[in-house]
Amino acid sequence: MTSQSSLVPLPINHEVAGGSGSSSDMADGGGWRPPRPCEAYRAEWELCCSAGHFLRHYYVHGERPACGQWRRDLASCREWEERRSAEAQRSLCESERARVRAAQKHGLVWTPRQSPPADWHLPLPQDKDS
Amino acid sequence: MTSLCNCCFQTFLKSIFSHTAWDISREVDQRLHLTSWWTSPPTREEAAARSAGGMAGAPDERGPGPAAREQLQQQHVGCRVFPERPAQGTPQQGFLSGFFTSNQKCQLMLLKTLETNPYVKLLLDAMKYSGCAVNKERHFSCEDCNGNVSGGFDASVSQIVLCQNNIRNQAHMSRVVTHELVHAFDHCRAHVDWFTNVRHLACSEVRAANLSGDCSLVNEIFRLHFGLKQHHQTCVRDRAILSILAVRNISKEVAQKAVDEVFESCFNDHEPFGRIPHNKTYARHAHRDFQNRDRYYANI
Numbered sequence: 001m002t003s004q005s006s007l008v009p010l011p012i013n014h015e016v017a018g019g020s021g022s023s024s025d026m027a028d029g030g031g032w033r034p035p036r037p038c039e040a041y042r043a044e045w046e047l048c049c050s051a052g053h054f055l056r057h058y059y060v061h062g063e064r065p066a067c068g069q070w071r072r073d074l075a076s077c078r079e080w081e082e083r084r085s086a087e088a089q090r091s092l093c094e095s096e097r098a099r100v101r102a103a104q105k106h107g108l109v110w111t112p113r114q115s116p117p118a119d120w121h122l123p124l125p126q127d128k129d130s
Numbered sequence: 131m132t133s134l135c136n137c138c139f140q141t142f143l144k145s146i147f148s149h150t151a152w153d154i155s156r157e158v159d160q161r162l163h164l165t166s167w168w169t170s171p172p173t174r175e176e177a178a179a180r181s182a183g184g185m186a187g188a189p190d191e192r193g194p195g196p197a198a199r200e201q202l203q204q205q206h207v208g209c210r211v212f213p214e215r216p217a218q219g220t221p222q223q224g225f226l227s228g229f230f231t232s233n234q235k236c237q238l239m240l241l242k243t244l245e246t247n248p249y250v251k252l253l254l255d256a257m258k259y260s261g262c263a264v265n266k267e268r269h270f271s272c273e274d275c276n277g278n279v280s281g282g283f284d285a286s287v288s289q290i291v292l293c294q295n296n297i298r299n300q301a302h303m304s305r306v307v308t309h310e311l312v313h314a315f316d317h318c319r320a321h322v323d324w325f326t327n328v329r330h331l332a333c334s335e336v337r338a339a340n341l342s343g344d345c346s347l348v349n350e351i352f353r354l355h356f357g358l359k360q361h362h363q364t365c366v367r368d369r370a371i372l373s374i375l376a377v378r379n380i381s382k383e384v385a386q387k388a389v390d391e392v393f394e395s396c397f398n399d400h401e402p403f404g405r406i407p408h409n410k411t412y413a414r415h416a417h418r419d420f421q422n423r424d425r426y427y428a429n430i
Binding site: 032033034035036037040043044047053055056058059060061062093096097100103106107108109110111112113115116117119120121123124125 | 260261262263268287288289316317318319320321322323329330333347358359360361362363392394395396398399400404406408411412415418419422425426427429430
């Protein structure tokens with residue numbers, strides 16, 4: 001069984017669904033929609049701007065968080081919802097791809113599996129003997 | 131509240147002793163390849179008792195070579211940390227505490243964690259998606275443990291051990307389950323060489339300490355570890371090293387080197403959360419993103 005982990009991001013050159021990327025193809029949507037609902041962008045932006053997040057981000061990274069991109073993504077999402085703007089679509093795609101690239105830039109210590117461990121679902125040794 | 135105050139008091143007592151006692155009292159169980167999660171350093175009395183009993187399984191003399199040495203250590207069936215393994219059978223019934231035995235309390239707290247905790251629910255979903263659906267009876271075991279260990283992941287049988295005599299309350303149970311499920315998730319998605327590759331073990335321990343909430347600001351304050359700027363990373367490093375030393379008969383320097391080598395990669399590996407879940411709000415956001423992943427990847 002092939003383990004399709006959704007947790008391994010798709011390649012960055014994965015084509016955007018619905019077209020090759022020309023603005024005319026995307027202007028009418030072509031089935032495309034924002035990667036996240038606009039409510040999710042708003043929730044992320046509000047969380048990022050909170051005092052609690054500032055404190056936690058400083059505690060982890062030693063610097064203040066940058067929340068501007070979430071605000072821009074929220075604006076792009078709303079613009080897409082209202083006017084189906086191609087520029088908004090392009091902006092959102094680029095922003096999310098940058099997030100995926102940032103998450104992928106560190107190499108893995110171990111080799112990913114192609115299937116789960118063989119004994120994961122097997123009964124425990126003492127259960128087999130009884 | 132009472133249990134929280136009791137937890138704080140115990141943590142306060144245990145944290146005032148130096149880490150010298152910690153070094154003396156390392157617990158090793160190489161045969162079962164367990165990863166072990168320390169809640170706090172042992173008391174001075176516990177450390178003295180263990181050092182008086184000798185460092186079984188960690189002799190200074192060396193065998194013919196590393197492989198033979200590992201074999202000798204494998205044969206050491208002291209299982210001082212997890213005495214009920216591998217002879218699991220029926221977990222021992224502890225003393226009645228109120229209306230429930232410690233085993234029953236462990237089971238009840240585990241059930242509540244599995245059903246309600248957002249960290250755990252995301253991990254369970256992610257593991258199911260990866261082909262490792264978790265079964266409570268098969269993949270969890272509540273047992274009595276020695277020392278200050280709260281739990282472990284037994285990679286040889288793919289089972290999480292919960293130390294029913296050391297897990298104090300629901301919040302503690304949730305953190306332990308989250309921590310061990312990170313190990314289980316790593317075991318499911320990658321070829322992790324728990325036994326012979328210290329770097330692999332170090333990576334999983336870094337991830338577990340980073341993503342389980344163990345190194346939150348509040349928890350560190352309760353341990354009297356005060357620090358703010360980037361202190362989270364210091365905590366993750368320290369606790370990863372301690373966890374490695376608890377299950378591997380290696381020097382602190384070797385453990386530290388392994389953590390240093392893998393830290394940048396593994397600290398920034400936030401799967402399956404996609405972020406460091408500082409609290410349940412972040413965990414719920416992460417779960418929402420995980421459930422939305424098909425839409426996400428189809429539209430970028």
